[in-house]
Amino acid sequence: xxxxxxxxxxxxxxxxxxxxxxxxxxLEAASRSQSTxxxxxxxxLEAELQERQRRNVEVRMKLAxxxxxxxxLEFDFSFQPGIDERLIRELAELTFISRQENVxxxxxxxxxxxxxxxxxxxxxxxxxxPVYFVSLAQLVNDLxxxxxxxxxxxxxxxxxxxxxxxxxxxxxxxxxxxxxxxxFQLVSARYEKGSMLLxxxxxxxxxxELMGDPVLATAVLDRLLHHCxxxxxxxxxxxxxxxIKTGIYSTPRKQVGQFYSGAGGSNEFRR
Numbered sequence: 001x002x003x004x005x006x007x008x009x010x011x012x013x014x015x016x017x018x019x020x021x022x023x024x025x026x027l028e029a030a031s032r033s034q035s036t037x038x039x040x041x042x043x044x045l046e047a048e049l050q051e052r053q054r055r056n057v058e059v060r061m062k063l064a065x066x067x068x069x070x071x072x073l074e075f076d077f078s079f080q081p082g083i084d085e086r087l088i089r090e091l092a093e094l095t096f097i098s099r100q101e102n103v104x105x106x107x108x109x110x111x112x113x114x115x116x117x118x119x120x121x122x123x124x125x126x127x128x129x130p131v132y133f134v135s136l137a138q139l140v141n142d143l144x145x146x147x148x149x150x151x152x153x154x155x156x157x158x159x160x161x162x163x164x165x166x167x168x169x170x171x172x173x174x175x176x177x178x179x180x181x182x183x184f185q186l187v188s189a190r191y192e193k194g195s196m197l198l199x200x201x202x203x204x205x206x207x208x209e210l211m212g213d214p215v216l217a218t219a220v221l222d223r224l225l226h227h228c229x230x231x232x233x234x235x236x237x238x239x240x241x242x243x244i245k246t247g248i249y250s251t252p253r254k255q256v257g258q259f260y261s262g263a264g265g266s267n268e269f270r271r
Contacts, residue, residue: 004023004024004027007023008020008023011023016048017048017051018047018048018050018051018052019044019045019047019048022044022047022048023044026040026043026044026047027040029043030043056128057125057126060125060128060130060131061122061125063130063132064121064125064130064131064132064133064162065132065133065134066118066121066122066131066133067114067118067133068118069118069122070115070118070119070122071119071122072088072089072092072116072119072123074115074119075088075112075115075116075119079235079236080111080112080233080235080236081235082233082234082235083112083231083233083235084231087229087231088116088231091103091120091229092119092120092123094120094123094124094127094129096195096229097124097129097163097164097195099227100192100193100194100195100227101195101227101228101229102195102196102197102198102224102225102227102228102229103120103195103196103197103198103228103229103231104197104198104199104200104224104225104228104229104230104231105117105197105198105199105200105231105233106200106201106202106203106204106230106231106232106233107201107232107233107234107235108201108237109201109237110236110237111233111234111235111236111237112233112235113199113200113233114168114169114199117133117166117168117197117199118133118166120164120197121133121164121166121197124163124164129162129163129164130161130162130163130164131162131163131164131165131166132158132159132161132162132164132165132166133166133168134159134165134166134167134168135167135168135169136167136168136169136170136171136172136173136175136183137169137172137173139159139167139183139186140175140179140182140183142155143155143156143159143179143182143183143185143186144178144179144182147178147182152182156185156186156189159186159190160186160189160190160193160194162194163194163195164194164195164196164197165190165194165195165196165197166196166197166198166199167196167197167198167199168198168199169199169200169201170198170199170200170201170202170210171200171201171202171206171207171210172201174209174210174211174212175210175211175212176212177212177213180211180212180213180216180217181216183211183220184216184219184220187220187223187224188219188223191223191226192226192227196224198224204221204225204230207220207221
């Protein structure tokens with residue numbers, strides 16, 4: 001027992017806290033299975049490694065500023081049959097990030113755009129990739145404040161650093177000229193250098209009105225849509241899911257089906 005306590009103490013001194021905590025259980029399992037010394041050591045180190053990876057993921061989750069946690073396992077594709085599940089799972093493999101490609105989720109409120117964005121972000125964080133989540137309103141307000149305080153370049157680096165930048169709720173509020181220009185500067189700075197994933201309740205054709213300047217909107221879209229996966233989501237609101245299933249609420253089919261007609265295709269990749 002003295003030797004066991006000495007070993008535990010030395011593991012703690014080396015900063016191997018989880019290995020020290022798991023020592024008794026792993027030693028007992030090794031004794032029952034008559035494991036080799038090397039196998040026992042590997043089990044001990046694996047326990048420490050898994051705990052460190054878990055803590056690293058937790059830190060990256062906090063740094064990403066995700067509003068809540070969601071995974072693809074929690075997404076009910078049967079409720080939104082218009083979504084190409086195969087394509088979403090391909091995006092979750094994250095090859096679009098290594099290629100500096102963008103993703104644009106279009107659709108009316110409540111259809112699962114943000115859920116899917118967060119689920120993909122969670123996959124990226126699990127792979128050790130830096131991610132940052134922000135709504136468009138928060139983004140432009142933050143950049144506006146930095147601009148007014150003559151520190152825009154420094155603050156802009158916060159949004160240039162992540163391998164994946166998620167900009168949520170594009171289109172819920174119109175942009176004034178300064179906000180639109182700041183958004184353009186960010187999109188231009190990230191062009192072919194880092195991936196962006198955006199969610200919007202506005203069709204592509206409505207972005208000119210959103211930004212108050214069709215020329216500037218064209219410049220933004222030119223950069224975003226070059227190497228971009230455009231996913232149109234047509235369906236009922238998840239927020240009304242249970243009411244719809246029980247028949248309490250019924251969504252007008254015509255309205256849902258027509259919401260994004262003419263938005264540039266349902267599911268496509270633009271090169």
